[in-house]
Amino acid sequence: MEPYTPRTHNGSRKKLTLSTKEYNKITGTLASARRNRQYIEESVHEDGINGDSLSRGYDEPSFIAETSFVRAPLNSRVVSNGSVPIGNFKGKGRQESLDRIPLEIQEALILEDLLYVLMGIEGVYIRHHPDYSSEDDDPLQGIRFVASPSLDHSLCDLVERILPMATYYTAISSFIEDRSVSDYGTVNHALCAALRDMLKDYQTLLSQLEHAFNTNPQFSLQKLWFYIHPTVHTLSLLYQLISELATADETSPSLSSSASSSDLEDDERDEALGLGGAHFKAAMSQMKKNALGVSVESSSNIKVIGGEVLAIIYERVQNMSGDPAANKLYSTLLRAAGRPYVTMVQTWITRGKLLDPYGELCVKESKSINRGTLEIDYVDEYWDKRYTLRDGSTLSGPSKRQAGVPAVRSISGRLPGGACIPPLLERWKHKILLAGKYLNVIRECGIETKSHLQESENGDLYMDDERLYKFIEEAYTHANRTLLQLLIKDQQLVPRLRSLRRTFFLSQSSFLTHFLDLAQGELRKHTSKTTSLVKLQSLLELALNTDMQGEDAMFREDVKVTLATSNLYSWLMKVVTVSGVIGERETTPSEVPGLEEGRKSKDKDKDKDKDDSDKITVIDALALDYSVKFPLSLVISRKTILRYQLLFRFLLHCKHVEQSLTNMWIEQKTTVWRKPVPHHPDFEMWRLRVHLLRSRMLAFVQQIMAFATAEVLEPNWRKLEVKLTKVSTVDQLLRDHVDFLDTCLKECMLTSSRLLRPFSKLMTTCSTFALYTGNFTKSANQSLTAAESQFGDQSMTKRWEFLGKFETNFNHWFSVHYNHVQFAASSENTSALSLVNRLTSIKPQA
Template identity: 25%
Template sequence: METTPCPTTPRWNFDRPFLTGQFHQETKETSRFAKSFSNTGDEKAIGCYDVGVQEVIVMDDVLCALVGIEGRYISIKRRVHTQGNDNYDFSVSFQVDASMDLALQEMAKRIFPLCESFVLIEQFVESRSQFKTGLDYEAMVAQLEHQFRLGRLSIQGLWFYCQPMIVSMQALSTVILKASVNNFAGSAVLNLLQSQAKAMAGDNTVRSLLEKMTQCASNAYLGILERWVYEGVIDDPYDEFFIAENKSLQKESLTQDYDAKYWRQRYSLKDGIPSFLANIAGTILTTGKYLNVMRECGHNVQAPTSENSKLMSFGSNHHYLECIKVAYDFASGELLNLIKEKYDLMGKLLSIKHYLLLDQGDFLVHFMDIAREELTKKLDEINEEKLQSLLDLALRSTAAAADPCHEDLTCCVERSSLLKRMATLKDLEVRSFSDSNDMEEPVSITGLETFSLSYKVQWPLSIVISKKALTKYQLIFRFLFRCKHVERQLCGAWQVHQGVRAFNISGTAISRSSLLCRSMLKFISSLLHYLTFEVLEPNWHAMHNRLQTVKSIDEVIQHHDFFLDKCLRECLLLLPELLKKVEKLKSLCLQYAAATQWLISSSIDITKLEEPSASQKLKQLRFKNPSQVQKAITRDAAVTDSILKFEREFNAELQSLGPILSTSSQAEPYLTHLAQWILGVGSDK
């Protein structure tokens, strides 16, 4: 973030030190005015005078020292560290002529801490212009000097009048020294003042002074805070506010970048939050963020303000905290209503559920029928424009046409299998695959393995339905789509088996194949039932109910993300060991379904059918002599071996799934439901 540099003390403050009084503290060795103000060597040592005369001289020098000016017998010794135009005083000390009367030396040294504090304060004010110490101290020195000129002031009286001011000035000098050495500004100065005020709780005068300074110093800061929580504007020309804006993060990234940081980092908290705002800093940040979202939507809104809601002071009554809470409630409610009502968040989520979670699957059945030829092609041969046209046709030809959001649905073809895609999403915490071969792509990956749906999401709904959220929906869709494809293929195989029931196939390979087909179909149907009715539907309704009572858009994001993560895990997508087993079983089912035509044709000695449909197969089979069919079945031992091989592999994979489910269900209780649905499949013969 580019900020305007803080204005510095004008250069002439250093080029012309007579304007500031700085020349008074310059050492005689380095000052270009040293010759004008140094002793010429004719000055007698103060010890040469009587004690009464010494007292008058010392009082005159002490009065000069109180305003940072060296006297004839009192000098200033300083060690200065210079950085740029700022002079940071690490130590300032006053020294007296060694020949001075010891009693006078002792009295003068008691007042020196006050003088040293003033020098540090004055130097800080003139170089940094951060504090205003007022005229009380200088007025006191002027009055003391007046009394001295009238002959009414003794050294003891001078000490008496200076004593009450010493502690306050030392406290101020301590604050200034810490601020100078650490180059504090903004909230760091406020924290320093507050901590020093607490440290001086036993001295009511000093504590009141520091609290007053804190109050004055915080006025400008609270002005910045007020604009942020009431308007969503950062009016911070000198980069002192504790909220930073990263303008390089644009809202468009929410729909383009899986790892978009816009919502979390466009506005963020900086270090050095004022202590009196530390507990509510997150609320302050969120309030301004919400107002900015509404402004980005073209919805100009400003939190209602009144004289009672001004944030120009803070104190023990915590009124400023109540004002911030009211501003947060207003901004949160306005944004939530805007997204829910004007942009129909729930309608969009329900539409996504219809299509990507297959809540309304009639369009998908029609699409899979008309797009079968395109989906069976290899990746580099697929025409995505043609798939999109077929998808639009399927949407317009089914009940989905009544959905006003159906035009936001698009299709896409991924470049990798589901397993490999899952492994690339590190934030999902998918456990690593134990075998490197698991990451290898199938030899002939087609559109059936990589097809996916997408959804057009506009601002500000992209805050909730971001690229990351949409990717999670797509992962679930791809898993469901693959299951649906397997189910359709097995249903086709089952229809072929039903077509030969008119023949006497009892005890033949076909009857065994029919049992295997039924087991496979039961497995995939049980899996789909678990995914839809045991995982997606209950979790969706739980999220829907929670969204009815949310108070802010961040709660919406939290519940929506929780829903997606829970669905991913319960759909086995975050459990690679189980996912691999299920994918292997689905592959076996597809291989078997593809081989069914050959198995039955070989068994009953039927040449390749001209028509692929089951009804045509049935018509042709009925013209064959049953005795010829029986003879062909008994003759073809190869068919029996193939069916037995499919059966062994399927049952072995299914049985190996049992121990994994039993073990995993201890840590993942929802797997108990899956085990109940599918573990009995292998026993069906």
């Protein structure tokens, strides 16, 4: 006897007990069920079934929670732990034939079975497909049912139209159960919650249909199909969606193949250069090893979570735009599933907090990188790599695949998991990243980030809501404006940059000359190993306190003296040879490995570099450093300080050679260089050639200095000042500052190996010539003395040979340098055209 649900009596009757008729029907139903159960138990004992089967027989309830059965008849069909539903109980044993049963009875029996099957429970005349196996088949594919072959053909066609609903329902239920675990993240959880709500409506419909079946004699299979027909389409759409979600991660994406041996070589070079924090290098090294299969946790484990789920749903919204019902259904699911994602975005762009425990958001954090790395960071890890987009893209465009960025799935072509950015947010991803990044910098300064944007003011924001994009724009603008104000106004960025320019570019600064005079004793030492850095720092502070005034005096304590470990030009040649340009890969002034061949002999190169560092003079190793605190260290970072140091050492070397040649000119104003010797014309010609060579060398160095300061540094600085007054974003500020320094390095010809080599040779020739000032004076005195003797001057040939070596060397490298400057002026560096005009006046005549 089938369970019966009595109707609820309306009206004002306040009776807590059932009527006699209702009571008799319920007790009769329960008695029938108990008699049926007792009969099964007796049959079990008679057939000698073992104890396990017996215990299962006792555990098979006809009704679960009898006290609640009257209120919820479908509870009798819900599978509880360790129990078998009544449908399974009914379906055991031999399937009964419908051959001799009247059509009306067949319809009633099939209707009864369908109400079970639509809940995923096997019936008497509708059973699992013969190929179905609960152990082997994927539950996410759903359970297939087939009707009895003896069913009348007039009913069979309609039943077969209804049966797919059971497959859809069981698949969706399995998907909800599978994706509701924590590993699948909040987006999947929200999607499962929305699906669960839709299934509740479906279950409510089945409850109403069962009530109609039990109470309405006119209820037929056609009416059942009429009521459930719209739901078939809905469940079909849901089934298509969960099928795509379930099969999307069956591919095996691996970490980017671009993590090739060449990338590892770059990292080895970075490590040798001392780049980046130790935590970051270790993490990146491990990630790249994983990418090459050295130590692998297969990335095929990347689940369909976060942005990828939303991307799949959005694609179905777009593809089903011609079906209003499908479009509305998928749009509803997109909004429901996207709410956790939108909440994470709102938290990130308004408070700077990345609350993403499952890695679903498009922004990721490298926790091993912190503000402490800024002290030794020559690649700006903190700013560039602490918070990044999971797809590896940057503002400059889609970068080459980085280690740790998963490859696209082979079938769908999408990035997996959180690396897949929802298409609706694709054009906003950089502003989302930067808004939170800006707020994080402010929080690191100990300033509470209070955004004027409140989620409650906007109400609930959804993935496809235009208000969300307006909210992102406003949050980005607010965060950017706040950080810009902090850097430019509160932290006095522009005065600090002016101080840097005057200090490192020798612009209107008299402290350097004072310092060089004070430190003359230390600077005359032959090697940097023998000098006292503490003494040099004390002398620098004395010169700064004496000569710095105005805003420069505010930052004099930030200027420090330091000694490089290698010669400027040899170091630049190695860096340019390895990486092409200074700006592409920032390094520290330490050892620089070569290419593959150089790496094989790394130990030998280290020993050679060590010998070179022992031979470097103090004046060649002298450099200035500048210390700033966070958050200014984001703008005046180690990589920008390195560029300032390169330009300072270049200008200081030119200044030192100029001073040496000027001192030579002062010494050559003595009598021995000016006294006429008419009886020794060869000596007078020799003196004239020495004067001429010194004059050409001095003119060359002065023209280089004038070009670098007046036509490169100052014009580019004025352009930077104009940009600083118009800068609108923090990233633009950082780029403008680095671009200014890179432009200065390029136009000063410090980034081209073709120009560096002849220039370094010329400067070495000039400085060596100035070192022989005393020797030339001594030789001149000897020549005068010998000329007055009876034997005459016998050493003029040697003097001419010695001078000729300097002339030949200078003329050769000057010609090479001049030709390269001409080529650069006509192709890549148009600013060098003015230098060509300057050097033409001292070019030797053919």
